Amino acid sequence: MSFSVDPDASNTTGSKPKVDVPILKDLTIDNITENVHRINSQADDARLKYVLERLVSHMHDFARETRLSTKEWMAGIEFLTAVGKKCTDVRQEFILLSDTLGLSLLVDSIDHPKPPASTEGTVLGPYHTHDAQDKSAGTNISADPDGEPLLCLCTVKSTTGEPIPGAKIDVWETDSKGVYDVQYEDYSGEKPDGRAVLRSDDQGVFWYKAIVPVPYRIPNDGPVGVMLEKLKRHPWRPSHMHFMFEKEGFDHLITALYLRGDPYETSDAVFGVKESLIVDLGTVNAEQAKKYDIKEGSKLLTYDFVLVTDEDTKKLRDAEAMKAMKALGRDRMKILEGLPVPDVD
Amino acid sequence: MSFSVDPDASNTTGSKPKVDVPILKDLTIDNITENVHRINSQADDARLKYVLERLVSHMHDFARETRLSTKEWMAGIEFLTAVGKKCTDVRQEFILLSDTLGLSLLVDSIDHPKPPASTEGTVLGPYHTHDAQDKSAGTNISADPDGEPLLCLCTVKSTTGEPIPGAKIDVWETDSKGVYDVQYEDYSGEKPDGRAVLRSDDQGVFWYKAIVPVPYRIPNDGPVGVMLEKLKRHPWRPSHMHFMFEKEGFDHLITALYLRGDPYETSDAVFGVKESLIVDLGTVNAEQAKKYDIKEGSKLLTYDFVLVTDEDTKKLRDAEAMKAMKALGRDRMKILEGLPVPDVD
Known part of the structure; x- marks a missing residue:
């Protein structure tokens, strides 16, 4: 079920690398998430892949769980655009959004235990x-x-x-x-x-x-x-x-x-x-x-x-990360430069 | 454990309504989400409350599951700001982002079964x-x-x-x-x-x-x-x-x-x-x-x-929404104007 995406694939002298990617067709409410994960998994960076995988899963689950309507989706697009437009050198409306939804405090608590x-x-x-x-x-x-x-x-x-x-x-x-x-x-x-x-x-x-x-x-x-x-x-x-x-x-x-x-x-x-x-x-x-x-x-x-100390912080952060991964049922994870990534090698 | 947020609360002739909200103090990785839900639950609109509740839950779970670092969070803030800045009357970079992460197709599939x-x-x-x-x-x-x-x-x-x-x-x-x-x-x-x-x-x-x-x-x-x-x-x-x-x-x-x-x-x-x-x-x-x-x-x-027909679409959409709520284990939901909301009345 994989397919070479390179349009020059038939050109055997072509120098572009051929990448095997999933067949992206007939995607539905139920199968789109795994397919987006598969196409995104071409990235080299293990951490980027993991973060994207979690981001896409949560974004899609959010839409599925709310049965998000096109009208609401568009309101969201317009809201985010307005937030971006409000940002200047001395005003960061996205940070304000993060602050008011509790994300900023959460991230600080995770990163600086x-x-x-x-x-x-x-x-x-x-x-x-x-x-x-x-x-x-x-x-x-x-x-x-x-x-x-x-x-x-x-x-x-x-x-x-x-x-x-x-x-x-x-x-x-x-x-x-x-x-x-x-x-x-x-x-x-x-x-x-x-x-x-x-x-x-x-x-x-x-x-x-x-x-x-x-x-x-x-x-x-x-x-x-x-x-x-x-x-x-x-x-x-x-x-x-x-x-x-x-x-x-x-x-x-x-x-x-x-x-x-x-x-x-x-x-x-x-x-x-x-x-x-x-x-x-x-x-x-x-x-x-x-x-x-x-x-x-x-x-x-x-x-x-x-x-x-940096050393005590690192120890505590790593231990809390591994504890969180275990609690999530994600056993095959390792800590790479202080951040969890799938342990696939 | 609740507290009147109105600074004029001691002024008994004040006309502002007093709203009972949770005590927002000593918030941690483990309790911030429920507290953000509680303060947001002051909204009148049942649908807005449900959508926000799911949004905040997923956003926080995303940070907890990835152990999102401050540096990564800031990269995200900068990315979203750049996306907003790229939007013009004839270019919608947030829609492009939604499209390339599979959200657009998903929302269309949900809204137009x-x-x-x-x-x-x-x-x-x-x-x-x-x-x-x-x-x-x-x-x-x-x-x-x-x-x-x-x-x-x-x-x-x-x-x-x-x-x-x-x-x-x-x-x-x-x-x-x-x-x-x-x-x-x-x-x-x-x-x-x-x-x-x-x-x-x-x-x-x-x-x-x-x-x-x-x-x-x-x-x-x-x-x-x-x-x-x-x-x-x-x-x-x-x-x-x-x-x-x-x-x-x-x-x-x-x-x-x-x-x-x-x-x-x-x-x-x-x-x-x-x-x-x-x-x-x-x-x-x-x-x-x-x-x-x-x-x-x-x-x-x-x-x-x-x-x-609108009628057939509505029937199908409502049925799929209720099926999805059941699959999620959310039994106490009802469909209001085609969209699920908690059935709390």
Whole structure:
């Protein structure tokens, strides 16, 4: 039941490789999936083949299980097109879609498993940029005069409690109106605001000044906003500050801290809140005010971040992947560069 | 375990409705899916809720089963964005993606089930337009002097063999280079070529002149082309002519006829070929040449199309939907306006 697809197949001097592919004819609701798998299995890359196989299976099962109508399919095509059209250099509507359907948090959880003693990760969101400038300890990341001043005193350590010096730490937050710098029309990238790149010192300490985060709406003037409205979901995110840690030998940590008592603490539009990431803000005392050059009584955020080594992360990720494959009844899988692929060789 | 999401909830004079939603916190690989379902279940529309529930389940299962990495997720985001950016008024890259992954044929098969005695449907493709003009019988739909002349003599009947007069028939094909009119840069919509809208006469007959279809490549200069290349799939479609039938009381028929012996007959890039839609071209004899004003010996295409009534289609579609729900173990479903929804009332 296979057939050489090369139109020059009869030309025995032809130099094109002949590939055996299934006969693609008379495809039906019941047999199309296996045939799409077969034609896609010509790819060289084992991982690509596996990902495509799962993608096509789920997409087809989705259509079969819903009995998706042509009208609904077309609405889907139009929705995805509108999402694509909404994307710009500073707005990623597909990430927003992924965030609001819980996919982003799920992928982060799979890719960056955390042992109990470490800092949990959460969604990156669409507003991280590479415009933030390197700043020294004590910098004020916010130029917003209307924000409520906040002193941030943090440390970064390993799971064994050792300080991690020289970690690169990206921090970013909105202004007091709940708007990121990139969301302003006149944003050029030259004057980033509400963001900085910091380094931890020999004691693993990093500290800076910022403003108290406020809740904000994810951009809901696009197709994702329309979707949320149809689902009767609000577009709010609870007050938070983003953090991204990079340090050789340690797993990349993308996380955020949330303020306790926020009205959206338990209904985050992008599912990012974790109890371990909720903080109670303190108050700057006289000694701290003097030491850190900030008004006594200002709000104070303290947090000790714990990074996991690449090695521990890899072990945990591989073990969880194999466990998941077993639970799925997929016994003949192996882990290749940290990702499961069929073990067919 | 539920919580009022309205930030004005404490304002008892507030007019906004209070909605009970789940507590969205500490979401993990294992519990995020059910929680996304719960927050989405606030929607009013039962069908939207069911479709979203299946979509989110499949999307999340896809990520869990592949252990999708952040890097792969980002590649997916970038791919979808590129697909959206490639879409224009005359090019629909998402339809092309759906076509090349077998989804389009599947959805058409689900939505337009055909009893054995009727003409099978196939993919619409992205090149149907509304620019085609109403033409009388005998029109030559192609202005391409390089095409091989083709006389098309067709009928359209019901499954009981009755001629269907007054059916609206859209026909469209490429020129002799394998290019649709809309694919030319200077296309304005004012001079459609290779397409027409015809009507069947009292005997259910419709006839016209065209050119012999040729194989062509689906547009592979965009992200879908890149995907096909990675999958080592060719972008060719076998020679075919498209047909779309509309007639009150009958199910919309989207189909195409394929030429037997085409090098891509069994490897169509969009999975559209069905044995019942493959035709052997004949030759115009002397009598036909005179009657239809075309050179004797020209190629001849004859086909008798059979439409299914709306009523028969609906019955068959509903029965197949209920059968599919049973096979899925989803017993508590009902059919609402032709589509399955949970039977929860």
